[in-house]
Amino acid sequence: MVRALSKLVVFGVGLIGGSFSLALKRAGGAGDVVGIGRDAANLETARRAGIAQRTYTIADSWQHELRDATLVLVAVPVGQMAAVFAEMAPHLGPATVVSDAGSTKRDVILAARAALARALPRFVPAHPIAGTEHSGAGAAFESLYDGRNVVLTPLPETHDDAAALVEACWKACGARVARLDPARHDALFAAVSHLPHALAFALVGALAARPDRDDYFRYAASGFRDFTRLAASNPEMWRDICLANRDVLRAELASYGKELARIDLLLERADGNALAHYFAAARDARAAWLATHAADGDV
Amino acid sequence: MVRALSKLVVFGVGLIGGSFSLALKRAGGAGDVVGIGRDAANLETARRAGIAQRTYTIADSWQHELRDATLVLVAVPVGQMAAVFAEMAPHLGPATVVSDAGSTKRDVILAARAALARALPRFVPAHPIAGTEHSGAGAAFESLYDGRNVVLTPLPETHDDAAALVEACWKACGARVARLDPARHDALFAAVSHLPHALAFALVGALAARPDRDDYFRYAASGFRDFTRLAASNPEMWRDICLANRDVLRAELASYGKELARIDLLLERADGNALAHYFAAARDARAAWLATHAADGDV
Numbered sequence: 351m352v353r354a355l356s357k358l359v360v361f362g363v364g365l366i367g368g369s370f371s372l373a374l375k376r377a378g379g380a381g382d383v384v385g386i387g388r389d390a391a392n393l394e395t396a397r398r399a400g401i402a403q404r405t406y407t408i409a410d411s412w413q414h415e416l417r418d419a420t421l422v423l424v425a426v427p428v429g430q431m432a433a434v435f436a437e438m439a440p441h442l443g444p445a446t447v448v449s450d451a452g453s454t455k456r457d458v459i460l461a462a463r464a465a466l467a468r469a470l471p472r473f474v475p476a477h478p479i480a481g482t483e484h485s486g487a488g489a490a491f492e493s494l495y496d497g498r499n500v501v502l503t504p505l506p507e508t509h510d511d512a513a514a515l516v517e518a519c520w521k522a523c524g525a526r527v528a529r530l531d532p533a534r535h536d537a538l539f540a541a542v543s544h545l546p547h548a549l550a551f552a553l554v555g556a557l558a559a560r561p562d563r564d565d566y567f568r569y570a571a572s573g574f575r576d577f578t579r580l581a582a583s584n585p586e587m588w589r590d591i592c593l594a595n596r597d598v599l600r601a602e603l604a605s606y607g608k609e610l611a612r613i614d615l616l617l618e619r620a621d622g623n624a625l626a627h628y629f630a631a632a633r634d635a636r637a638a639w640l641a642t643h644a645a646d647g648d649v
Numbered sequence: 650m651v652r653a654l655s656k657l658v659v660f661g662v663g664l665i666g667g668s669f670s671l672a673l674k675r676a677g678g679a680g681d682v683v684g685i686g687r688d689a690a691n692l693e694t695a696r697r698a699g700i701a702q703r704t705y706t707i708a709d710s711w712q713h714e715l716r717d718a719t720l721v722l723v724a725v726p727v728g729q730m731a732a733v734f735a736e737m738a739p740h741l742g743p744a745t746v747v748s749d750a751g752s753t754k755r756d757v758i759l760a761a762r763a764a765l766a767r768a769l770p771r772f773v774p775a776h777p778i779a780g781t782e783h784s785g786a787g788a789a790f791e792s793l794y795d796g797r798n799v800v801l802t803p804l805p806e807t808h809d810d811a812a813a814l815v816e817a818c819w820k821a822c823g824a825r826v827a828r829l830d831p832a833r834h835d836a837l838f839a840a841v842s843h844l845p846h847a848l849a850f851a852l853v854g855a856l857a858a859r860p861d862r863d864d865y866f867r868y869a870a871s872g873f874r875d876f877t878r879l880a881a882s883n884p885e886m887w888r889d890i891c892l893a894n895r896d897v898l899r900a901e902l903a904s905y906g907k908e909l910a911r912i913d914l915l916l917e918r919a920d921g922n923a924l925a926h927y928f929a930a931a932r933d934a935r936a937a938w939l940a941t942h943a944a945d946g947d948v
Contacts, residue, residue: 498870538865543869548909549909551928554935555908555928567841573846574841576876577845577848585925593919596917596919603916606851606852609855614899620892622889625888625891629850629887633881636880
């Protein structure tokens with residue numbers, strides 16, 4: 351990257367925040383790194399993994415570390431962003447850039463607007479599209495973002511140099527950076543991520559609630575396993591995301607319900623031709639998507 | 650297995666029928682194997698792969714091969730079963746056992762009842778729970794059924810020794826064999842297989858129909874890929890399955906719609922506690938399922 355961050359502060363030293371530090375260090379782009387989090391044992395892991403030189407729990411006196419920070423990355427669940435922004439705002443230095451790693455953007459921006467005051471033009475909302483089924487500092491690794499998409503959703507007020515710094519950092523981490531309007535971001539991810547999570551939770555939840563669930567689960571096979579993999583995701587994180595984006599998610603649920611009604615109508619009519627065409631169109635669209643994006647290495 | 654089949658006839662020499670022959674041969678359980686199918690090039694592949702010594706297209710004179718067959722396995726799409734049963738019925742020998750490999754059972758049984766006449770007690774409906782995303786004789790391999798479930802749904806009329814022969818063959822193929830009532834089979838698989846396929850086709854189909862679909866597909870990532878893997882399945886095969894089982898599938902669609910309405914209500918109320926509990930219950934049920942069945946090697 352163009353210049354190294356002289357000091358990075360990571361709020362929430364888990365898979366996402368920890369990997370950001372490791373990836374920047376790999377690129378020679380992070381000097382002093384400070385980690386702040388809730389769990390002392392996790393922070394100890396972060397120090398041993400070389401993610402951060404110094405760490406603080408929320409209860410410690412960490413406020414003085416913000417004043418000379420080049421960048422503060424807030425990588426906590428979206429439901430905790432507002433509280434973290436409010437706690438750090440009074441202590442930010444005049445040149446410190448703030449970014450986040452939340453999966454939803456309108457709610458994070460609302461929280462930032464409410465808390466950051468004069469620091470708002472140096473806030474750059476971001477969403478790295480990466481992760482694994484593991485969490486915590488011990489799960490972090492330096493190549494997590496290689497070839498992944500990171501979406502920035504700058505505000506009208508966002509200073510160009512603040513956005514440029516965050517973009518340069520993510521590129522140094524190996525990611526590709528795109529920019530979207532925040533509402534557009536939330537609409538797109540409601541459809542391709544939040545809805546599929548809800549659908550997977552719903553399928554498993556509905557079967558698990560049946561008194562004869564064991565009979566069903568006994569015959570579930572690899573297709574069911576893949577379809578429901580999203581239901582292995584962290585319940586609290588997905589509660590936060592679904593609530594944060596609930597207006598668009600509810601619209602997507604309604605739209606998906608209409609799609610199921612369309613399939614139901616074809617079944618009612620026993621319209622085999624239309625069903626086969628419908629299935630073939632979906633298969634072909636998915637194959638085209640995979641052909642394009644697998645070539646990019648991002649799927 | 651207890652005794653080798655002196656002669657096996659496979660109708661439909663694709664992944665399923667071809668792998669059945671290869672797996673039996675591996676176990677020393679198949680002597681003479683005859684393949685019958687629609688595509689001469691595929692049959693040539695089957696001969697070269699050692700699946701069958703002799704092959705016939707439907708248009709050839711294959712009828713004489715049935716009279717002394719120990720077992721005829723019909724491994725064609727369920728929509729073609731009725732026609733195949735009708736064509737072969739007059740030529741079956743007095744001791745020949747017939748089985749199938751269809752993913753639905755009530756419709757196949759209905760077709761067998763209509764066509765097989767005096768051979769019906771020697772018909773053993775079966776459903777091997779196995780497959781890959783590939784098809785055709787060239788995709789067949791001898792270990793496809795290792796550790797997989799095969800469900801038999803015998804009729805009240807089915808002779809015990811016919812069912813025992815088919816069970817012994819599948820066990821020789823490496824599979825575990827269970828028995829279910831045909832209606833129960835169709836109900837269970839509507840929920841754990843047919844519904845997830847329809848849901849995956851619907852998600853991709855709905856996105857693909859949007860004018861701005863490229864924006865959505867651009868940000869779809871690995872979770873979307875896994876969730877929609879079932880939408881890579883063969884459209885004609887799944888049209889047949891969905892139509893064959895449409896009464897139960899429609900009931901499952903309606904039930905799933907109610908489950909989505911429940912989630913929508915939690916979102917409308919912004920009931921974070923209930924959402925997190927719902928998601929956690931689903932995650933835990935899935936983890937318990939995987940822990941049990943991954944240990945069995947069947948997921």
